[in-house]
Amino acid sequence: MWWEQSWATLQTEFSDLADASDVTRICIRLFVAAVLGGLLGYERESVGAAAGLRTHMMVAVGSALFVLVPLQAGMPLEDISRVLQGVAAGIGFLGAGAIIKQKEVQAIKGLTTAAGIWLTSAVGISAGMGLEVTAILSTLFALLIFSLVRFTKGQ
Numbered sequence: 687m688w689w690e691q692s693w694a695t696l697q698t699e700f701s702d703l704a705d706a707s708d709v710t711r712i713c714i715r716l717f718v719a720a721v722l723g724g725l726l727g728y729e730r731e732s733v734g735a736a737a738g739l740r741t742h743m744m745v746a747v748g749s750a751l752f753v754l755v756p757l758q759a760g761m762p763l764e765d766i767s768r769v770l771q772g773v774a775a776g777i778g779f780l781g782a783g784a785i786i787k788q789k790e791v792q793a794i795k796g797l798t799t800a801a802g803i804w805l806t807s808a809v810g811i812s813a814g815m816g817l818e819v820t821a822i823l824s825t826l827f828a829l830l831i832f833s834l835v836r837f838t839k840g841q
Contacts, residue, residue, distance in 0.1 A: 702758060711816075712754060719750035719813035722825040726806050729832050735799040736784045742806045745780065749773055749807040750814030757815065770811065777807040802828065 703709050723746025724739055731738030752773050756766050781800030805828050812821035 712758075715754060715813050715816060715818070716747055716750055718818050718821060719746040719810040722746060722809050722813065722821055723806050725825055726802055726809070726828055726832075729829060730799055730802055735802075736796055737799050737803055742803065745777065745803055745806045746810035746813070749777070749810030753811050753814040773807060773811065774804075777804055798832070802832070 703712065720743050723743040726746075727737070727739035727742025730742065752769055753766060756769055761769075781803045784799040784803060785794060785796040805824070809821045809824050809828075812818070812824060
């Protein structure tokens, strides 16, 4: 019957995660990316930067997903390097949107936020590849850098 075929098709379409351990692994990686991106975004938002909490969380989760999907599909690691190149280039365009040149004072604003978006993408990639400790350490380093820069500028 048609509903049996439809049910079989639905089961096939939603079979990309074979068991509970796959679901747990994906959820952990995306959650870690979201939380770490959120920490970086919260810091940026707290100093009034253009890109804040939601932007950084989306960049981290999106970057994690860009490596998770090829890994799930069985793509060899050496081929994933092309995906990473595309993500890095694409994030560069997003970061460029955070940079503003102010004519009247001959100053450029947003470079730190743009660099933070770029780094947040790398954190998301790390989490997505299952390198959660590397992602956490990178986030801690970034938060340290953000606070030291503010301290050295006397803010």
